[in-house]
Amino acid sequence: MSSHAHVAEARPLGIDPAGTIHVTHEHHELGFIRRYIFSTDHKVIGIQFLFTGLVMLLLGGLMAMAIRWQLAFPWTEMPVLGRILFPATGGVVTPEGYTMLFTMHGTLMIFFVIIPLLTGTFGNYLIPLMIGAPDMAFPRLNMMGYWFWWPGIFCILTSFFAYGGGPAAGWTSYPPLSTIEAAAPGSHWGQNWWLLSLTFVGVSSMMGAVNYVTTIVKMRAPGMTFFRMPLSIWGLMVAALLQLFALPVLTAASFMQLFDRVFHAGFFTPTGLVINNTNPESLGQAAGGHPLLWQHLFWFYSHPAVYILVVPAMGFVSDILAVHARKPIFGYKPMVYSIAGIAGLGFIVWGHHMFMSGMNPAVGLVFMTATIMIALPSAVKVFNWLGTLWGSRIHLTAAMLFAIAFVSMFIIGGLSGIWMASTPVDIYIHDTYIVVAHFHYVVFAGSMMAIFGALYHWFPKMFGRAMNETLGKIHFIGTFVFTNGVFYMMHQLGLAGLMRRTADPYAYETYAHLQPVNQIISYCAFALLAWQVFFVLNFFGSMIWGRRVGRNPWNACSLEWEAPSPPGHGNFDKQLAVYHGPYEYSVPGAARDFVPQTQRQLG
Amino acid sequence: MSAFKHLLTRLTVTLLLLAVPVLGVWTWMEAERWKLWFPPYVSSYGESIDGLFFVILWMVTVTFVITEGLLVWFVFRYSRRGDEKALYTHGNHTLEMVWTAIPALLLIIVAFSQMKAWATVKMNFPEDGPYTVAHPLMEVYASQFDWRARYPDEQGNFEGADVVETPYEITVPEDVPVVFRLNSRDVLHSFFVPKFRLKQDAVPGMRIPVWFEATEAGSYDLICAELCGWGHYKMAGRVRVLPQADFDRWLSEQRAALKATH
Numbered sequence: 061m062s063s064h065a066h067v068a069e070a071r072p073l074g075i076d077p078a079g080t081i082h083v084t085h086e087h088h089e090l091g092f093i094r095r096y097i098f099s100t101d102h103k104v105i106g107i108q109f110l111f112t113g114l115v116m117l118l119l120g121g122l123m124a125m126a127i128r129w130q131l132a133f134p135w136t137e138m139p140v141l142g143r144i145l146f147p148a149t150g151g152v153v154t155p156e157g158y159t160m161l162f163t164m165h166g167t168l169m170i171f172f173v174i175i176p177l178l179t180g181t182f183g184n185y186l187i188p189l190m191i192g193a194p195d196m197a198f199p200r201l202n203m204m205g206y207w208f209w210w211p212g213i214f215c216i217l218t219s220f221f222a223y224g225g226g227p228a229a230g231w232t233s234y235p236p237l238s239t240i241e242a243a244a245p246g247s248h249w250g251q252n253w254w255l256l257s258l259t260f261v262g263v264s265s266m267m268g269a270v271n272y273v274t275t276i277v278k279m280r281a282p283g284m285t286f287f288r289m290p291l292s293i294w295g296l297m298v299a300a301l302l303q304l305f306a307l308p309v310l311t312a313a314s315f316m317q318l319f320d321r322v323f324h325a326g327f328f329t330p331t332g333l334v335i336n337n338t339n340p341e342s343l344g345q346a347a348g349g350h351p352l353l354w355q356h357l358f359w360f361y362s363h364p365a366v367y368i369l370v371v372p373a374m375g376f377v378s379d380i381l382a383v384h385a386r387k388p389i390f391g392y393k394p395m396v397y398s399i400a401g402i403a404g405l406g407f408i409v410w411g412h413h414m415f416m417s418g419m420n421p422a423v424g425l426v427f428m429t430a431t432i433m434i435a436l437p438s439a440v441k442v443f444n445w446l447g448t449l450w451g452s453r454i455h456l457t458a459a460m461l462f463a464i465a466f467v468s469m470f471i472i473g474g475l476s477g478i479w480m481a482s483t484p485v486d487i488y489i490h491d492t493y494i495v496v497a498h499f500h501y502v503v504f505a506g507s508m509m510a511i512f513g514a515l516y517h518w519f520p521k522m523f524g525r526a527m528n529e530t531l532g533k534i535h536f537i538g539t540f541v542f543t544n545g546v547f548y549m550m551h552q553l554g555l556a557g558l559m560r561r562t563a564d565p566y567a568y569e570t571y572a573h574l575q576p577v578n579q580i581i582s583y584c585a586f587a588l589l590a591w592q593v594f595f596v597l598n599f600f601g602s603m604i605w606g607r608r609v610g611r612n613p614w615n616a617c618s619l620e621w622e623a624p625s626p627p628g629h630g631n632f633d634k635q636l637a638v639y640h641g642p643y644e645y646s647v648p649g650a651a652r653d654f655v656p657q658t659q660r661q662l663g
Numbered sequence: 664m665s666a667f668k669h670l671l672t673r674l675t676v677t678l679l680l681l682a683v684p685v686l687g688v689w690t691w692m693e694a695e696r697w698k699l700w701f702p703p704y705v706s707s708y709g710e711s712i713d714g715l716f717f718v719i720l721w722m723v724t725v726t727f728v729i730t731e732g733l734l735v736w737f738v739f740r741y742s743r744r745g746d747e748k749a750l751y752t753h754g755n756h757t758l759e760m761v762w763t764a765i766p767a768l769l770l771i772i773v774a775f776s777q778m779k780a781w782a783t784v785k786m787n788f789p790e791d792g793p794y795t796v797a798h799p800l801m802e803v804y805a806s807q808f809d810w811r812a813r814y815p816d817e818q819g820n821f822e823g824a825d826v827v828e829t830p831y832e833i834t835v836p837e838d839v840p841v842v843f844r845l846n847s848r849d850v851l852h853s854f855f856v857p858k859f860r861l862k863q864d865a866v867p868g869m870r871i872p873v874w875f876e877a878t879e880a881g882s883y884d885l886i887c888a889e890l891c892g893w894g895h896y897k898m899a900g901r902v903r904v905l906p907q908a909d910f911d912r913w914l915s916e917q918r919a920a921l922k923a924t925h
Contacts, residue, residue: 156893230890236867237850237892243807244892330868334806335849351851351866385741391754394763416853416888418866421785425778432774436767439726443762444754446733451750454742456672464676464738468683471730475723482773484780485716488701488860491853491888533672540679548690552699557857559888563896570857570884573698646748653748 098207100199101629105206106185107522112209113177120168121589126153126161132575132582134564158563159228160250164220166231167254170369171261172213174503177511178372179265179303180206183272183296185522189620189627190290192281192636197274205267212260219253227254230561232358235328235351239320242335255318262311265303272300281619283638287396288657290618290642291389294396295375298403302364302371305407310361313354320349328354355417359410367406369503370470371399373510374441377463379642380517381448383616384460386653388643390447391440398437398444405434415483416490424483431481438474442467453646453653457614458532462513465540466506473501476551491561494554500547512539512595519599520613524625525606531598538591545584549577615654618642622658669744677739684731688724705883705904706859707840707876711780713860719773784861788874789840796872799842803833803873805852805865807892810885810900812843814914824925827917833885834903835877836910842874853888856902864889877904 096104126145129138130153142151145161153161184202188195196202220226228247229238237243238251276297280289319325326346333340333347341347382389389395411419411427445467454460476498479485489495512535520526557570565571612621619638623631636658644655649663694700704713741749794800802813802821812833816825835841845854847865854873855862863873885900905913 154893155896159890159893159895228893234851234890237890240850243850333849333867350868385749387749388751388753390752391759394754394759416862417864418869418871421781424785425781428777428781429774432770433767435770436763439766440759440763442730444759446730446737447754447758449734449737449741451752452737452741453745453747453749454738456669456676456742461676464680464734468680468731468734471727471734472683472687475727478719478723478770478773479716482715482719482777484712484777484784485719487784487862488712488716488857490862491855537675537679544683544686548687549699552690552694552697555694555701556699557702557855557886559855559886561890561895565896567897568884568886568899570702570886577697577699643753646751648748648751 098203100195100203102184102188102196102199102202103522103627103631105202106181106183108206109176109180109184109209112213113173113181116168116172116213117177120165120173121592123161123165123168125586125589127158127165128578128582128585129153130158130161130563131565132579134566153563155563156225156228156245159230159244159561160220160226160247162561163227163230163233163254164216167216167227167257169503170231170365171258172216174369174507174511175265175365176209178507179268179272179296179299179368180209182292182372182376182511182514182518183268183300185518186292186620187272187275187296188279189521189623189631190293190618190642191276191279191284192619192622192632192638193275193279194630194632196271197279198271201267202271205264205271208260208264208267212257212264215253215257215260219250219257222248222250222253226250232362233317233354234358235317235320235354236330236333236335239317239328240333240335240340240345241321242338242340252318252321255314255321258314259311262307262314266307269300269303269307272296273304276300281636281638284619284657285638287393288638288641290375291378291392291395291399292372292375294399295372295378298399299368299371302368302403302406306361306364309357310365313357313361316357317354352414352417352419355414356410359413360407363410363413364403364406366499366502367402370507371402373466373507374399374470376510376514376517377466378445378448379618380459380463380513381445381467382643382645383517383614384455384457384463385449385452386455386645387448387452388641388645389444390450391444392641392643394440395444398440401437402434405430405437409434412481412486415486421483428481428483432478435474435478435481438470442471442474457516458527458529458536459513459516461533461536461540462509462516465536466509466513469501469505469509469543472548473498473506476501488557489554491559492554493550493558493560496560497547497550497554500550505543505547509539509543512536515599517614518620519602519606520609521620521623521625521627523603523606524608525602526609526613527602527606528598531594531601535591535594535598538594539588542584542588542591546581546588549581553577612656615652617644617654617656619657622656666744673739673742676742677735680731680735680738684728684735687731688728691720691724702858704858704860705877705879705881706861707878708780708784709858709860709878711783715777715780718776722769722773784874788842788872789876792840792842794840794842794874796842799844799872800835801833802844802846802870803854803865804846804848805854805887805891805898806848807850808887808894808898810854810898814917816918825918825921827914827921829917831899832882832901832903834905834910834913836907837877837880837904839907840874840876842872845871845873850891851889852891852898855886855888856883857886858883859902862888877902880904880906880909 137151227250228244316327324345327349329349331347409431412431638657804811814827847867852865883902887898
């Protein structure tokens with residue numbers, strides 16, 4: 061098997077006794093295309109994921125703006141964006157257009173922004189560097205992982221502009237709305253493209269996940285035991301394991317739904333439907349299936365996916381806090397166990413998305429107990445982050461500010477989850493805006509802050525130049541203020557009972573008074589997007605004009621800072637051996653306030 | 664970084680972080696005044712659901728204030744300029760045990776304290792009232808994009824010419840446990856009456872029993888809470904609660920009117 065030969069070639073990566081590093085293709089100079097486009101170098105692939113992910117973030121963000129416009133000023137002409145998205149109505153959002161907007165916003169942000177930025181970008185970039193390997197275990201598979209993402213992007217963008225309209229069943233794509241064409245007129249090809257897109261993205265993630273786990277298990281530098289790995293690596297490995305176990309289920313379910321749509325297979329279609337005064341069975345639709353089957357399969361993947369969206373971020377934040385607070389992580393092992401605990405429990409809580417679905421309510425009690433218990437490892441993490449800051453020497457860098465913001469915001473997102481887990485309370489708040497507030501606090505105010513922090517922190521390694529600190533702080537202040545401006549009041553909207561996914565809620569007596577709050581939220585959202593100009597300027601400007609930095613600008617202990625900035629092909633230019641954990645900051649008696657992992661003596 | 668810039672950053676960050684618990688708690692305290700709060704409940708189980716919400720609210724608020732407060736204090740206190748090293752510690756086993764065991768205990772208590780209310784709403788259906796799962800007051804059908812109630816004839820049959828059907832508005836008696844069967848004709852919908860604290864998805868192919876006891880006559884919003892297509896946002900209905908006598912009169916009038924048509 062050719063892949064075998066490839067493994068053998070890439071395997072001895074570590075460090076050989078002569079101190080030289082063998083990397084595939086290191087012996088001849090590569091051309092531009094092999095070096096920067098179809099590259100097998102994990103660093104280039106990581107940066108490819110980064111740039112592509114940031115473009116998708118902008119697209120997903122623009123969708124969010126359109127949603128916010130509709131909620132603030134329903135059925136009025138949307139400036140700028142309206143003419144592009146809704147030319148037929150002169151820039152006014154249409155009801156079916158609104159369903160497509162939030163479907164695409166959710167899909168893009170989850171599958172094309174947060175997961176690729178966390179695992180694609182930082183997973184690729186950091187894993188070999190932090191464990192002391194010259195590249196991934198399967199470099200070509202890694203490259204394929206990135207390039208399999210592109211058909212996914214092609215399909216998702218095609219779906220939005222598909223003939224007749226885009227997918228309109230939400231990112232959760234519940235049948236029969238998603239499977240019976242007559243139920244959502246116009247989503248015919250759009251929905252099919254959406255399902256294909258998910259499959260490609262899934263295959264791409266799978267290739268990445270196989271690579272991450274193999275690399276971490278097999279290619280750690282001498283002395284890098286599992287419990288000497290930085291918490292970023294633990295987070296990324298656990299996320300990869302979640303993907304390995306959960307993704308096949310989503311892929312299978314997507315194909316089942318595609319078969320329902322294209323071949324009328326009837327996996328999810330019950331008998332006796334009447335849609336538009338017609339029974340779909342009379343049009344050749346097979347029936348006898350069950351809509352809840354999809355929900356079980358979908359959430360069996362998508363709940364672990366929620367943890368894929370946050371567990372690597374927790375790892376990055378731990379590393380950033382330790383480095384910029386000059387202090388060892390408080391409770392390293394409890395941090396590792398709690399990541400594992402979150403992931404383990406994450407597989408038996410999917411039913412909490414289905415408390416109101418008609419699933420046996422007794423089963424709901426089991427899912428409730430498991431879900432409430434997931435607050436425990438989350439709480440342990442927060443306490444240990446606080447313990448890390450206690451008695452520290454904080455350097456208020458932009459990276460640190462975003463990491464601190466993550467902790468502050470994750471507390472909010474974590475605590476509000478307890479209401480949603482509690483079945484009786486959930487009866488009222490299920491599918492209301494408090495749920496929207498909750499997951500945006502975790503995924504945007506949490507994970508996105510961690511991504512910003514990680515970019516400020518590892519940018520010097522990626523590009524050999526530091527980002528501008530003043531611009532970074534300005535970026536932080538506005539982002540922090542407007543993020544809370546957008547998402548905090550959504551809790552209140554939810555308590556007032558406001559349902560998500562409603563294009564124009566104000567016709568209801570219950571919601572009539574909520575429009576002013578939605579307008580404030582929308583202004584904050586527009587400001588939040590506009591404020592990112594500071595990030596864009598800083599990010600691209602610093603690549604060209606940023607201050608040049610050496611190997612270890614933050615005086616950090618972990619291995620990636622032993623490599624040149626940016627590291628060349630093969631990463632390390634010296635022999636590595638690891639003698640202790642990655643968080644030896646402020647060791648009493650040591651000459652400096654950090655002891656690199658490669659230094660034999662602590663004191 | 665100059666001393667002034669450092670101080671400015673330090674104060675700004677501290678104030679921003681401090682604003683989170685301060686404005687955060689203040690918003691929740693003021694929310695009721697702005698009607699950004701639960702609408703008052705009018706069902707028999709509303710009190711227990713709201714009560715559980717408040718139990719968790721207290722727990723969450725205390726945790727929120729303590730953790731955010733510590734974060735603010737640590738960030739302010741330990742971001743001073745200086746050269747001395749940080750405290751060198753890798754953790755504390757006893758502390759880990761304490762802050763694992765106490766939340767674990769609290770969370771288990773929370774989980775178990777929820778079960779009775781959940782069982783009341785979703786599992787234990789009234790058996791000694793006029794309406795039971797076997798003999799429900801009505802069937803409610805959801806379809807794109809309206810609600811429809813069907814009342815059985817005097818013999819309790821849901822088939823036949825004498826079944827009263829009312830679109831949009833669902834009429835029920837006050838102070839009586841009402842049991843009905845929830846169905847969907849096409850896609851998923853969800854039966855949500857905020858003031859009853861009641862939500863239940865309607866699933867095609869399933870007939871899901873639902874019950875509530877309205878404690879106050881009036882007319883209340885019925886809202887579709889599960890995405891059901893382009894018209895989801897306007898899938899509105901009303902639940903009209905009448906005193907028992909008025910309800911009985913209304914139903915017999917409907918039946919008489921129906922009989923007159925055939």
